[in-house]
Amino acid sequence: MVMSPDLDRAVVLGDEEAARGHLARICFKTGPPALVGVELEWTVHDAADPARPVDRERLREALGRHSPVTLDPTSPADELRRGGAVTVEPGGQVEISAAPRSSVAVLILATEADVAELRARLDAAGLVLGRSGIDPWRRPRPVVETPRYRAMRCAFDRRGPAGRAMMYSTAGLQVCLDAGEPDQVAQRWAAAHAVGPPLLAAFATADRHAGHRTGWASARMATWLAIDPARTRPVWSPGRAGADPVAAWTGYALAAPLLCVRGDGPDWTAPPGVTFADWLAGALPRPPTTDDLEYHLSTLFPPVRPRGYLELRYLDTQPGPQWTVPLAVLTALFADPATTRDALAAATPVADRWRAAARCGLAERPLATAAAALFDLALTALPRLDLPAGLHDDTQRAIRRRRAAAERGHR
Numbered sequence: 066m067v068m069s070p071d072l073d074r075a076v077v078l079g080d081e082e083a084a085r086g087h088l089a090r091i092c093f094k095t096g097p098p099a100l101v102g103v104e105l106e107w108t109v110h111d112a113a114d115p116a117r118p119v120d121r122e123r124l125r126e127a128l129g130r131h132s133p134v135t136l137d138p139t140s141p142a143d144e145l146r147r148g149g150a151v152t153v154e155p156g157g158q159v160e161i162s163a164a165p166r167s168s169v170a171v172l173i174l175a176t177e178a179d180v181a182e183l184r185a186r187l188d189a190a191g192l193v194l195g196r197s198g199i200d201p202w203r204r205p206r207p208v209v210e211t212p213r214y215r216a217m218r219c220a221f222d223r224r225g226p227a228g229r230a231m232m233y234s235t236a237g238l239q240v241c242l243d244a245g246e247p248d249q250v251a252q253r254w255a256a257a258h259a260v261g262p263p264l265l266a267a268f269a270t271a272d273r274h275a276g277h278r279t280g281w282a283s284a285r286m287a288t289w290l291a292i293d294p295a296r297t298r299p300v301w302s303p304g305r306a307g308a309d310p311v312a313a314w315t316g317y318a319l320a321a322p323l324l325c326v327r328g329d330g331p332d333w334t335a336p337p338g339v340t341f342a343d344w345l346a347g348a349l350p351r352p353p354t355t356d357d358l359e360y361h362l363s364t365l366f367p368p369v370r371p372r373g374y375l376e377l378r379y380l381d382t383q384p385g386p387q388w389t390v391p392l393a394v395l396t397a398l399f400a401d402p403a404t405t406r407d408a409l410a411a412a413t414p415v416a417d418r419w420r421a422a423a424r425c426g427l428a429e430r431p432l433a434t435a436a437a438a439l440f441d442l443a444l445t446a447l448p449r450l451d452l453p454a455g456l457h458d459d460t461q462r463a464i465r466r467r468r469a470a471a472e473r474g475h476r
Contacts, residue, residue: 076355088315093244094373102165102241108195116202127190149179156233157208169396170452198271198285198381205233212333216325227291235285236382240395254310256409257369258301259416261379263435266422270381282426296365324364390463397446404446411438427474440468
C-alpha cells in the first residue's frame with residue numbers, strides 16, 4: 066500500500082493528457098488483494114476536565130520523540146514500536162497510521178500495541194483519547210498552524226463554519242484495502258462506496274458537539290457534507306455505476322478547485338475557484354508538476370479515495386478498543402469476490418443515502434436493513450480472516466450485537 070518510489074515527482078505536466086496519465090499510474094495499483102491498513106484518529110482531552118483546551122506545547126511534551134514535525138520542527142518523528150506513524154491534525158487530534166499488514170489479525174495486534182503506547186504517553190501527561198467522531202465538549206479552535214492549514218481555513222470559510230468544525234473538532238477511522246486484480250477493481254471500488262452509508266449509520270458515534278446534541282447521528286460526516294462538494298462528494302454513486310474508476314477519479318481530481326498552492330512563504334492561499342485543470346491551462350504563473358498534482362490529491366476528501374489502494378474514510382472514531390469491529394467487518398466483506406459482490410448488491414439500494422445515514426443513523430429503516438444484511442455477510446466470511454480464537458469470538462459477538470441493533474432499527 067505504498068506508492069511507487071521510482072516515479073519522478075518533479076516532472077512538469079504540459080497538459081491534461083499528461084496529468085490523466087500520471088493519475089492512472091499512481092491511483093489504482095492492481096494485483097492480488099494482500100494488504101490491509103488502518104488509520105485511527107482521536108480528539109485529545111484533559112483527563113480531569115475534558116472541556117479544557119489542550120495546547121500545542123502540552124501535546125508536544127506528551128508525544129516526545131513521536132511528535133510530527135508540524136508540531137515540533139526539531140522532532141525525529143519516530144514511529145511507535147510496532148510501526149505506527151503519529152500525526153497531529155489542526156485541532157490537536159492525534160492520529161496513528163498503522164503500517165499495512167498481510168493479515169488483519171497481525172494488524173490488530175500491532176496497532177493495539179501502538180495505541181497502548183500512545184495512551185501511556187498521554188496518560189503520563191494527564192491526557193486521554195476521545196471516544197467519538199466529533200469533540201463532545203469543546204468548540205472548534207486551532208492548535209497546529211501551518212501554511213496548508215491556514216489556506217484550508219481560508220478556502221472553507223468562504224462556504225461557512227463547517228470547515229472549521231471538520232478541521233478542529235472531528236476524528237475518524239479509516240480502513241485501507243487493496244484495489245485488487247484488474248478484473249476486480251470496478252466491483253471493489255463500487256462496493257467500497259456502496260457499503261459506506263449503512264456502515265456509517267451502524268457505527269455513528271458523533272451526536273454531541275461543543276456540549277450540545279446536534280440532531281445528527283454523525284455530526285462528523287455532516288461537517289464533511291457541508292464543506293465543498295467538489296472535493297468531498299462521493300466519486301461513485303448508483304447513477305454512475307458504469308463509469309470506469311480511473312476515468313471517474315481523474316475527472317473528479319482535475320475538476321476540483323485548488324485548496325492551496327505551495328510556496329516558499331507562509332501564504333499558500335489558492336485563487337478562489339481555480340481548478341487543477343485551470344492550472345494545467347495556464348491559470349497560474351508557473352505550470353504544475355507531478356508533485357503538485359499528488360499534493361492536490363491530498364486535499365481531496367471523498368468518502369473513498371484511491372491512493373494506489375482504496376482509503377475508506379467514512380467511519381467515525383469508535384470508543385476504546387471497538388475500532389477493531391468495523392475494521393474486521395470491512396475486511397470480511399472484501400475477503401473474496403463473491404462476498405464483495407453480495408455486499409454491493411445488499412448496499413446498492415441505499416448507496417446514495419449519505420446524508421440520511423449521517424442524520425438518522427439506524428433509525429432510517431432502509432439503512433438498518435442494509436446494515437443487517439452486511440453484518441450477516443461479515444459473520445459468514447469472518448472465518449476467512451483467520452483471527453486467533455479469542456479475537457475471533459470477541460469480534461463475532463461484537464458484530465452480532467451490531468446486527469441486533471440494526472434489526473431493532475429495521476423494526
